[in-house]
Amino acid sequence: MSRLLHALVDGEDSTRLSVLDRGLHYGDGVFRTVRVERGVPCNLTRQLARLSDDARRIGLAAPDTESLSAQAMKLSAGRTQGVLKILLTRGQGDRGYRSTAAKPTVIQLLYSMPEYPAACWRAGICLRTCETRLAINPRLAGVKHLGRIEQVLARAEWDDPMIHEGLMLDTEDRVIEGVSSNLFLVRDGELLTPDLSRCGVAGVTREMILEAAPAYTRAVRIRDIDMTELRAADECLVCNSVIGVWPVIRFENTQWPVGPVTRKLQAHFGDACPRGV
Amino acid sequence: MSRLLHALVDGEDSTRLSVLDRGLHYGDGVFRTVRVERGVPCNLTRQLARLSDDARRIGLAAPDTESLSAQAMKLSAGRTQGVLKILLTRGQGDRGYRSTAAKPTVIQLLYSMPEYPAACWRAGICLRTCETRLAINPRLAGVKHLGRIEQVLARAEWDDPMIHEGLMLDTEDRVIEGVSSNLFLVRDGELLTPDLSRCGVAGVTREMILEAAPAYTRAVRIRDIDMTELRAADECLVCNSVIGVWPVIRFENTQWPVGPVTRKLQAHFGDACPRGV
Numbered sequence: 406m407s408r409l410l411h412a413l414v415d416g417e418d419s420t421r422l423s424v425l426d427r428g429l430h431y432g433d434g435v436f437r438t439v440r441v442e443r444g445v446p447c448n449l450t451r452q453l454a455r456l457s458d459d460a461r462r463i464g465l466a467a468p469d470t471e472s473l474s475a476q477a478m479k480l481s482a483g484r485t486q487g488v489l490k491i492l493l494t495r496g497q498g499d500r501g502y503r504s505t506a507a508k509p510t511v512i513q514l515l516y517s518m519p520e521y522p523a524a525c526w527r528a529g530i531c532l533r534t535c536e537t538r539l540a541i542n543p544r545l546a547g548v549k550h551l552g553r554i555e556q557v558l559a560r561a562e563w564d565d566p567m568i569h570e571g572l573m574l575d576t577e578d579r580v581i582e583g584v585s586s587n588l589f590l591v592r593d594g595e596l597l598t599p600d601l602s603r604c605g606v607a608g609v610t611r612e613m614i615l616e617a618a619p620a621y622t623r624a625v626r627i628r629d630i631d632m633t634e635l636r637a638a639d640e641c642l643v644c645n646s647v648i649g650v651w652p653v654i655r656f657e658n659t660q661w662p663v664g665p666v667t668r669k670l671q672a673h674f675g676d677a678c679p680r681g682v
Numbered sequence: 683m684s685r686l687l688h689a690l691v692d693g694e695d696s697t698r699l700s701v702l703d704r705g706l707h708y709g710d711g712v713f714r715t716v717r718v719e720r721g722v723p724c725n726l727t728r729q730l731a732r733l734s735d736d737a738r739r740i741g742l743a744a745p746d747t748e749s750l751s752a753q754a755m756k757l758s759a760g761r762t763q764g765v766l767k768i769l770l771t772r773g774q775g776d777r778g779y780r781s782t783a784a785k786p787t788v789i790q791l792l793y794s795m796p797e798y799p800a801a802c803w804r805a806g807i808c809l810r811t812c813e814t815r816l817a818i819n820p821r822l823a824g825v826k827h828l829g830r831i832e833q834v835l836a837r838a839e840w841d842d843p844m845i846h847e848g849l850m851l852d853t854e855d856r857v858i859e860g861v862s863s864n865l866f867l868v869r870d871g872e873l874l875t876p877d878l879s880r881c882g883v884a885g886v887t888r889e890m891i892l893e894a895a896p897a898y899t900r901a902v903r904i905r906d907i908d909m910t911e912l913r914a915a916d917e918c919l920v921c922n923s924v925i926g927v928w929p930v931i932r933f934e935n936t937q938w939p940v941g942p943v944t945r946k947l948q949a950h951f952g953d954a955c956p957r958g959v
Contacts, residue, residue: 407777412701421698422706424689424789429699429769432709432829438777463831464838488777492706495834500684500715500765500793502830502837502861512701516777540817540881542852545831552709552829553779554740554822557772560779561741576818584779604817 407488407516413476414512426510427495431502432552434510435459437609439477440647441515443489446477447646451609452491459548460493461570465509468493476513486518488647494551521569521648526671529654529663530569532643535584535633537557538576539604559584570643571650572635575604580630582644586651587611590630591640591666594623599630610644614670621669640664684765684793688757691789693749703787705771708779709829711787713737714886716754717924718764718792723754724923728886729768736825737770742786745770753790763795765924771828779811798846798925803948806931806940807846809920812836812861815853816881824884836861846928847920849912852881857907860920863928864888867907868917868943876907887921891947898946917941926951 411472412420427433430599437456440447453470460467477489491513496506537559559571570583582588587608596618601607618625635641641653641661650671652663689697704710714733730747737744756765768790773783813837836848844891847860858876859865864885867874873895878884895902912918918930918938927948929940 406782409776414701420701420784422701422703424691424697424699424791425686426699426706429703429706429771430713430828430830431733431834432831433834436707463835490777494706499686500767500791501796502833504834504838506685514701514777518772519778537821538819539820540819542815542817542832543813543853544835545817548833551707552831553707554709554829555819556779557704557710558740558821560782576820586899595920 407519407565409514409516410484410487411480411515412512413480415510416472416476420479422510422512423497425497426494427496427498427506428492428505428510428551432550433463434492434494434551435463435465435549436492436551437549438488438489438646439491439656441489443486444482445479448488448609448613449474449477452646455549455609456491456493459550462545462548463550465493465495468509468511473511473513476511480513480515484515488516488518490514492515492551508599509679519647523649525569525648529652530643531567531655532570532572532583532641532653533563534657535571537562537573539573539581541575541577541603543603546604547601549606556584570653572656576598578631580632580635581605582654586643586648589614589642589644590635590638591622591664592634592638596622596625597630598627600628608645610646610649613674614644617670617673621666621673634647640667642670644669684796686791686793687761687764688792689789690753690757692787693753699787700774700822702774704773704775704781704783705769705787705828709827710740711769711771711828712742712826713767713769713828714826715923716766716768718758718761718766721759721761723758725886725890726751726754728889729923732793732826732886733768733770739822739825740768740827742772742895745786747886748845750788753788757790757792765793765795767791767793769828778956802928806929807920808844808889808932809847809849809860809918809930810840810845811934812839812848812850814839814850816850816858818854818880818898820853820880823881824878826883833861847930849933854897855908857909857912858882863920863922863925866891866919866921867912867915868899868941869911869915873899873902873943874907875904877905885922887923887926891952893920894947894950898943898950917944919944919947921932
């Protein structure tokens, strides 16, 4: 569980937001989740670049990344660990889908680091299949926008604390991602991850793995993956900016060892906290 | 344009919401838009029943409709006209898709009635095709949840004040609905409206038209409709709880008269404000 430690709304200390905010009414905004380690938001430049990309994808002006960065640094200063969530919405507007918002709202929330068992990194985790599917819409694919009801419904499908992630398929049975993570497979020395051009969220850790992987694998491929191929993999892992890399050791009747490529990627990222930009 | 007149958050006068609300973070909630006429929210019982249905669809406990109804009546009292938006979210929670919210948030917002030209009812409107498509996900089809970024992107596609609605297709080219309305066609004396079992929002006015139509048409059919069939229609109309029924008289190169079934449905609903339950 991750509890709120400090909140900024448009740069000011506040835990309140206008009821007219379009983030609430329409999911009309984008966000990033950033790990904070030893007082510093990890990979912040890259995270803000992706936030700006996603803002553009939904027709929002690029945010002032210098100002966002200063706020993020201020919130993170002095914290040993934490999770920073940065939300950018289209701002307050009148009723109706048409935007009358004068300026975007920026919300930065610093939370405590969730207490995952060390075994998630060392021994690996169990994955289950979610019944809730990801809808296909290339117009929004990859974008981390605020409309995440599919993930909420998927996460509500299980209570078992031994299961640490749920696998989401698209409505046409392709393997896409975890509820709150991206997914990679290793097969015959190749690293594979699902194509996110129809749906899914393109995370920063996924991007960093794709960049780092050529040093550790024979080839890296982004393409469609089905359940048969998932089960036939030699290694399986999930990743996001908070957890870094978790090996997947069990998926229903399929079991995997914690493989060498997974271990190399964990080592590359300093075990838990992805380093980089 | 529709401006805020009065706001209640959990029954209290307030225009502020917690930044931890899951409605903001995930679009994790549902809503209804209700026309207010002569101090009374139109079709409130039916609207609250649909709100409860949608809440159940996303795993929220049914709201206390008596309390919601009392709040809605209080906000509407003494108002000649207005638009009431009722939002029900999963409430405040910790970070993460898994719900830790103790209780839902209820927000009721009373807005001024938007000033549409009378010609929209009398002479009819122009419709255009949106490039933004509706993603297909039967799990959420029909539900008026808070994740409406597709509608926001679709509405941002045009500025021309002579165009009053945009037509949305699904990602497989079916005709589904207007950006903020449902759509009906008349063909050979039959009333047709798109099947909303894959995507779309099932409005209360659509439901009331489906119930009323047997008195005015030979048959009523809910089924898949494509662009060819749309263009070949004898009449076309859009509807929602604020506007009631608007004839569509032009869709790109296609023109329609304001037909007799459309006029009968307008008359049935007292021209602008749907009456009923």
